[in-house]
Amino acid sequence: MINSLLIANRGEIACRIIRTARAMGVRTVAVYSDADANALHVRMADEAVHIGPSPARESYLIGEKIIAAAKATGAEAIHPGYGFLSENAEFAQAVLDAGLVWVGPKPSSITAMGLKDAAKKLMADAGVPVTPGYMGENQDPAFLAEQAASIGYPVLIKAVAGGGGKGMRKVDAAADFADALASCQREAAASFGNDHVLIEKYILSPRHIEVQIFGDTHGNIVHLFERDCSLQRRHQKVIEEAPAPGMDEETREALCAAAVRAGQAVDYVGAGTIEFIADGSEGLRADRIWFMEMNTRLQVEHPVTEAITGVDLVEWQLRVASGEPLPLRQEDLYINGWAMEARLYAEDPATGFLPSTGKLDVLLRPMSSRVDTGIEEGSEVSPFYDPMIAKVITHAGQREEAIDDLRYELSKLGVWPVKTNAGFLHRLLGDADFERGDVDTGLIERRGEALMATPLPPATELTAAAAQLEDEAAVPRALAGFRLNRTADTSRALRVNGQRVEYEADARADGYFASHFEPFDGGAALLMVHEGTTMIVAPDRTDGAASGAAGDGAILSPMPGKVIAVEVAAGDTVVKGQKLLTLEAMKMEHSLTAPFDGVVAELNAEAGAQVQVEALLVRIEAAE
Structure with a gap:
């Protein structure tokens, strides 16, 4: 077994890897940039090495610095996490050439699956169903337009080296093809240094379904069932679940078998994900599900698979990298219950999901669910990296229970002053179509403003807040959560995030348990968490003293x-x-x-x- 491990990553995934490594008795080494000098993953690790300035291109993306840090600290192996260098075949090979253990697939497997067009050809040859389209070398615009017409509109233009939703354009009509192609190629060249594209048939009711596979160095490959990642915003996953709603056993067997064939085609070792796109217009059917791409690394959403299988995928990664066979055979794996994951981003839905940065002065996090995070109260959310700051995961016997549990956890999640998408996620989980399992990748876009609007707290909560503001000028934080006992007036007004809100006082607030209140600004205001949205609630001043508060205008x-x-x-x-x-x-x-x-x-x-x-x-x- 590996005795010491360097994690070539940061944030929540670095912390998650450290937790498993520590439980296995493996010494851990963290790396960090200037921005992460005081980060949680740095303090959790047994040792930490500074690797450069805050921008990732000057620190986390420089493989030579990471390998040097591993050698200097005596680390035997490098785990790349996800993102950064995790799917960089040259870095993987450099790690091996340095005499270190690479906790990931063979560099040749990464290369084989790195370009979407080559990967699709390889999958087709292996008997894995692929989406109808053109994946050839001819990149002449006129020729590509002809191919799009023969496939039939709508089509999807995709950069062959793309990912994360970049270098992708949907085209509904031939008249729009030329402009969309040029735009896609420019973005692909800027993002990936490669402007080659492929053309695919656009699926009208698309569902994003992926299968977790795992291989070892002894020729064994298993699947750990599927995940549904259809809830996406601008091609970025938002909520994931396992198993996929509406998946029958016959379709599951065919899908997972195809995923295993895909892994076998590239002699896969370690954790990998085969991503499929399904036409869900008539339910999930094996003949309407096609290979999309392979992610040759651990996925962000791996916790939902861990929840339904009882497997620690990072432990499996470390064991396989140490040369051990897979801990379980296919017949030993089964689905237990339902799991949901919500990605908490430091962003503000009210401003078009602009990133939000700064110090987390207040962090009220769920206590009864799994939370994978790299932050804590007092942490700084940096502008230099991905805005995802945590994942909240629930596991229950039935899908409805998992949804309800996740909504409850998000409703109590308070962050200030950094903005998050917790309220947006709470509303999304309550969508009627989602609750029925009637999902596709366009659901969020169709809902639009309905998911962006932040509902005001009900009169019960506002009445209780007003009572606390009047009775307690400065409440110690440890006392937050006491019961209120007072009779409210019938008509009142408060400032909620600076906006004047009039409401009819609710007598039911007498004795209201206000565990979601936190004193703010010396008790002159309260932080209220309502359905995942953190708000400042303050007295309404009519004497002009609050002219600087945010309101109309x-x-x-x-x-x-x-x-x-x-x-x-x-x-x-x-x-x-x-x-x-x-x-x-x-x-x-x-x-x-x-x-x-x-x-x-x-x-x-x-x-x-x-x-x-x-x-x-x-x-x-x-x-x-």
Whole structure:
């Protein structure tokens, strides 16, 4: 067995690997950039090595630094986690050439599955069903347009070296093909250094179903059943579950057998995922499911497979990398219950899912479910890496129970001042079609604004909050959760995230258990977690003292950033939708516009200034 392991990654996956390695008695070595000097994975590991500046291209993506760190610390093996260098065949080979153990598949397997067109040809030869399309070398635009026409619209243009939703365009009609192709090729060249594309038939009711496989160095390959990853936003997975709803045993057997054949075709070793696309318009059928691609690494969503099989996939990775055979045979594996995973991102759905960064002053996390995370209260969410900060996983006997448990856990998850998508996830899990198992990859897009709107807390909660604000000027944090005993007035108003909210006081708030309240700003306000959304609740001031609070006409900074342009001056007349200023954060520009016709009554921004989240930048007074 490997005695010491370097984890060439960060965040939640590094922490997750460390936990298993520690349980197995394996010494762990972390690597970290400047931004991660105080990160949780650094403190969890037995040893840590600094590998460079904060940008990944200067630290986590430099294989030479990681191999040097392994040698300097006496680590025998390198685990790449996922992302970064996990599917880089050259890095895998360099690890082996350095005399170290690579906890992953053979470099040749990574290479074979790295390009989508070559992988599809290989799968077709192995008897794995592939989506109808063109995967050839001819990249002439006119020729590709002819192929698209012969396949039949709609079609999907995909970069052969793509991933993560980049280099992908759906085309509904021949007239749109040329522009979509050019756009896709530009993005592919910029993101992957390769502008070659393939053309696929676009599936009208697509479901994303994948099969977890595992191989060892003794020629054994098994599957650990399927996962459904159809809930996606802009081709990024949001919620995953195992098994797939609506999957019958006959279809499951055919699908998983195809996945094993795919692994055998590349002599696969370690954890891998065969991704399929299914036409769910008539339910799941074996003849309507096609190979899409293979991920030659551990997947983000691997915990749901672990939950239904009782297997620790990281433990299996370490055992297989040490030369041991698979711990279980195919006949020893079975499905137990249902598992759900929600990806918690540091992003704000109210601002188009812009990333949110900064210090986590408050983190109220679920206590009864599995939470894989690399953060804790007081951690910094950096702008340099992927915004996923945690995964919340539930496991129950039935699908309905797993959904209910996950919704409950998300409803109590509070984060401040960093914004998260917890409320969005809570609403998504409550969607009627999803609850029925009627899912496809377009569900989120179809729901649109219904999933973005944040509902206000009910009168019961607002009444209890008002009572606490009036009775307790400063409540010690340890006392949060006491019972309220008072009679409320019948008509009241509060400020919820700066917006004035009028409500009829609810007598049922007498004795209301307010465990979701946290004192804020010395007790002058409360942090309230309602259905996954963290809100600031404060008294409503009618004397003008709260003129800086966000309300109708108040333009707040949606994230920490730099003002790069101011388009108006105090006193200017503006119209609805007019650009007021531009903010830059995390290499993105965000324009702030007037919510209605009016006059610039207050301007607190100038070009070049750094601003914090929710800083009042502009206030517009409505035109009379």
